[in-house]
Amino acid sequence: MEEQEKALNFIEVAKAGIRYRKHILLITLIGAAIGVAVSFIIKPKYEAYTIFYTPANTSISKSLLAENNLENFMSYGDEDQIDQVLEMLSSDNLKDKVISKFNLSQHYNIDTASKYPKTKTRKQFESNTEFKRTDNLAIKISVKDEDPVLAAEMANYISLSLDSIRTNIQQGRAKQAYQIIKNQYQKKQIEVDSILMQLSAIRQTGVYDYVEQSRVLSEAIVNAETSVAAEEARVKVYQNYESKLPDTTMIKAKGRLAAAKATYQSLKPTVNNFGKQSGKYLELEAVYEKEKESLANLQIRLESAEVDFKAAISQQFLIEKANVPEKSTYPNKTLVVLLFALSAFIIALLTICYLEFLRPKFQ
Structure with a gap:
């Protein structure tokens, strides 16, 4: 029913x-x-748009200075990085840059003396712009305006501003890393210089190459001791036959003994000093080699951080630049x-x- x-x-x-x-x-x-x-x-509005891919967030130094790592430098960003870029495009920072650049408050006929002029301008700007990902994971920036030339200029400027914002964010972080590593490098350099000064002071006392000096001094002191013992034994033998030997033989033997003892006595201070200082020298030399290696590693990291901090590269793979539209879309x-x-x-x-x-x- x-x-x-x-x-x-x-x-x-x-x-x-x-x-x-x-x-x-x-x-x-x-x-x-x-x-x-x-x-x-x-009033008709014209739509201009630009399309680009966002690159992966990779370190410039690691991508360019490391061997066989250019593949990472050329790779596209994933969905998370695309979302980050879209978030940046929606930021008030970028909006205010575009509004200031093109004086949009005046262009949109918004009275700056009225209540909340900045908010009104931002809302009008938001209604005329669209940021979205494409089906192929690229990013499209669309701008509508009554002036087709201005629409194209704004779309391209937003793309460039995004590039600048991403670069500033990365360089800001890289600057902090650079400063931290630089401070560590300077501290390590002071430590290495201090060790070198201590080694230099020990070298001035005569210790400069433990292995070679140890070998040479050991041979020299052993030879001196052997020579003294040999000459003493020779003098004792000559004394037993002193009445039968020429006077010159005994005189020469005693001269050689005195020379051998003088050589031995002259070597003893050097050997004693080497014994006292060599332990400290070996300790400092071991520490110096370790700290020098640490300083070299810090220098490599400092150079890489400096590249990331001071170098600037494009933060997008541009597919299509915004052109002045010929027909209105609205x-x-x-x-x-x-x-x-x-x-x-x-x-x-x-x-x-x-x-x-x-x-x-x-x-």
Whole structure:
């Protein structure tokens, strides 16, 4: 029964529409005419857009200075990095840069003396711009404006500003890393210089090459001791036969003994000093080699951090630069006319339904 009543109601509405078809058609045509008028009254807007891929967040120094690592430098960013870029595009920082660059408050006819002029300008800017990812994971920046040239300039400027913002963020972090490593490098350099000064002081006492000096001094002191013992033994033998030997033989033997003892005595201070200082020298030399290696590693890291801090590269793979559009994209005149015509048709039909079916019930 309910389905039959719905069918009967629909038939009644259709019959009423047929009876008043001329009125409905007239109202629909009037709506279409209003739509045509409105579509010409609305100021047209032109859309300019630029498309680019975002690169992966990789260190410049690691990508360029490391061997066989250019593949990372040329790789595209993943979805997380694309989301980060879209977040930057929506930041107030970027909006304010564009608003200031093109004086958009004046361009949008916003009174700067009114309440919340900055907020109004930002909202107008947001309504005229669109940032989205494409199906192929690229980023598209679209700008609509009544001035086609300005629309293209704004789209390209937003792209460049994004590049600048990403570079500043990365360099800001790299600067902190560079300063930390630089401080560590300077401290390590002071430590190494201090060790070198201590080694230099020990070298001035005569210790400068432990291995070679140890060998030479050991041989020298052993030879001196051997020579003294040999000459002493020779003198004792000569003393037993002193009456039978020429006077010169004894004199020469005692001279050689005195020379051997003098050589031995002259070597003893050097050997004693070498024994005292060599332990400290070996300790400092071992520490110096370790600290020198640490300093070299810090220098490599410092150079890499300096590259990341001071070098600047493009933060996007540009696919399409924004060009000045030739045709307006807003409003869609056909769509406006159809909407107005459809709205007029619905209003006419509802009015007829009211007059035919509802109003009689209240009378």
